Amino acid sequence: MNAIACHDGPFLPQMARILEVTAMTAREKFFRVALPAPLGHRPGQFVMLSLLGIGEAPISISCGPRDDNILEMVIRNAGSLTQVLHRLQPGQFVGVRGPFGSGFHLADFYGKDVVFIVGGLGLVPLRSLIQPILAQPDLFGHVTIISGCRTPAEELYREELQSWSRMGGERRPVTVIRLVDDTAHLPWDGRIGLVTAPIADLAMDPDRTLVALCGPPVMYKFAIMELTGRGIAHSHIFVDLERRMKCGIGQCGHCQINHLTCCQDGPVFRLDRIVDLQEALQ
Amino acid sequence: MKPKVAFFDFASCEGCQLAVLNCEDAFLDILNLVDIVEFREAMSETAPRFDVAFIEGSIHREIDVQRLQGIRARSSVLVAMGACACIGNVQARSNFIAPAENFKRVYGEADRNLVQSDPEFWPLWAHTRVRAVKEIVSVDYELRGCPIVPEEFVHLVKALVVGSIPSFPANAVCVECKMAENECVFDQGETCMGQVTYGGCKAICVTHGYRCDGCRGFLPQANRVAHQAVLREKGLSDAQIEHRYRLFCSAQFVGRENRR
Amino acid sequence: MRPFLLRRDELPNWIKHLARESQVYFPQRAGRSGFRFKQVREGSLIQLEHYRPTIVPPGKKLFPAEEILFRYQTMGDEIPVVTPVLDASKQILAGVRPCDLKGIDLMDRVHGEGVPNPHYLSRRTHTTIIACDCLYPCDDACFCDAVGSLGWRKNADVFLTALDDEILVESFSERGRTLVQRTALPVCDAVDSFKERVDVRRSKPFGRQFSVPLSQIGPIIAGQWSSPVWENHVQRCFSCGSCNLVCPTCYCFNVRDDFELSDGSSGGRTATWDGCMLPTFSIVAGGHDFRPLALARQRHRVKRKFQYLTQRFEEGAFCVGCGRCGRQCTANIDIFDIVNDLIQKVEG
Structure with a gap:
């Protein structure tokens, strides 16, 4: 084979040095890495994270847009690659491709009340939108964050959730509702119940409320049902979907949702654009 | 400290241990990474504990059951190696x-x-029934085939060394036949077990002009009802089909229903 | 440039002449009834007619079963070095039928639009295609005419039409013209009458036909999600993925990493064929499976060919009608039958 080298390509990772690895729960670790150059991402985008020789997987970007070359991620130990990633130390290298996907456009949310409904790992990608919205109180309305997980031991970003709840003011209130399915005999200062339960009691003006949803597949159906019941239009709901992905550039075929690819057209979709696609929320 | 690795043989031809020795270059690299503490084909030594135990052979006698349970108790990771250990073999x-x-x-x-x-x-x-290793003790990984595929052995060792999870996709032999651009055995007027059999062997038998006889065992998704119908349409009698199904896999579905 | 004429018995010499200068692939026997695009050698048997579609389509020469994307080298605390691997060897694919020609055109779009795939495009840039016309269907499985592939010419560099003892040699690209001009061939003075005679001779109807025009098939399939037709055609499915892997328009791939045991510091990343009929195709880390049933996978495959990708790329069909999937399915599941049954459900 006549092999020639080229110096750029969509399959080539940039090498990023790990700055921080912190255990968040028994299964999740927080990673902060330094890229050679700023990533320049939008909220809701993702990267393909790899360990050379071991493998590559799609990982949500967990930090809001930033000017420096820092990238924050939360990685659950859920597979071959992530098991090895969990043993990495600061100073070691990971490969990063991206950012990929449509993500959220902050301008869509200007002047709006924003409701975040997140289950389990769903908080990880939506933190990339929560951060910039909370950082600019003048641009957005009432912010509500409903965050649920199975047990107190599985709650992610607890300190941040608590500090976000204190960031509200008269002009821009912030409400944070934390829930668990089961306290599992652990101390718990939030509510008990499903993440969809508080929707019924939220003070929402359907005309000026946008909702961002991210969680396990089963959550979407019930959350959308509740929201629709409260008069929220599909065009006001954004869903962040998960699919198997091996390339990030719409070519490996794994994340096909009808005529769309989750990695390029998503993973963030405005609900009215996919609600009629049978493969989207099945 | 290097991981301690041991090989144990039960009822088998020890051909899988030979296949390991035949990894040659890779085997020498493996020796740099692990300590082999028991390996009848190559040495004799005994150790109290093993990081990885490779079990070759099917289990027949009560004395073998006890020996196997003893090995399991002393091993962190236990690998069933070869068709005898995985599915009982012939x-x-x-x-x-x-x-x-x-x-x-x-x-x-x-x-x-x-x-x-x-x-x-x-x-x-005391030998009443031939059993696969997983019928007696829990098995962490299976290296399938008669004999095992050296590349899969090396892949498993690499994964164990770096602490990742080895991947042995549950795909039919057909996948590798197509990748090798083999003419389908059925188009040659023969019949084949490939559609219901674990791939990973690079379809070696078909590539070399034979058919797949199913030495790597039935896939979890094996549509055996349809497969038998296809074989019947190709002129095989029920007795011939049973013969094919029992050649390697007699011990695979003991006590279990035919499932899709 | 005006088309040339080649005597049919001169074709082997011409192909072998090309093969002395380049890597030429031509369909040749593989096994009892199969054909494969094999490299042409001096002793190769070169026959244009009577070959059934090859086991895998010629487009796979642009998208091999295993492809190294890059190699890497780590060096202690230094930044690892990643080096892409691109295949830029020249090749000629000769004897490509119109169905496979269209398949390659669709793959050019898949790999070329949006974020281009440099590995595919590197091979594609260095590939010359000599296609050939079909005067009659290759066998009962063919339905190229029904999906609009039979008349496909667009991306051929050279196009051959064989009639009786003569072959009309047309070139549709600069590369094709250069290739043809390297051989001194007589000019064809009566192209129109040659083509008229070809059209008279061509089988009509050509292969299997649907009962509705192609433009109606997409909407018909789009309207059927829970049709019993899906269940009928999946009873015998083995989920073996053969239909995917032999398809000219299947392009899904998996990616895996590997490292050298000897040093532990070098290795590479490889793309390998994958298929949406395989049970592991849609499983994410954590175990959720978006298409756990063979029925859902089969439906997805058919809808990709006739609904999803046609919508995404604004094409009539992403199935080229070569018939490989049905021909090579040991359970005799045929995408033509599935689509036909879906049409009948609507049309009665």
């Missing part, structure tokens, strides 16, 4: 024949009767 066909009948076939009727009446031979009679 010797499990004896599960369908009464032991007395088997002894008659092998030793003749007179010796069979002698064996039956002499207590010295009674331990032989």
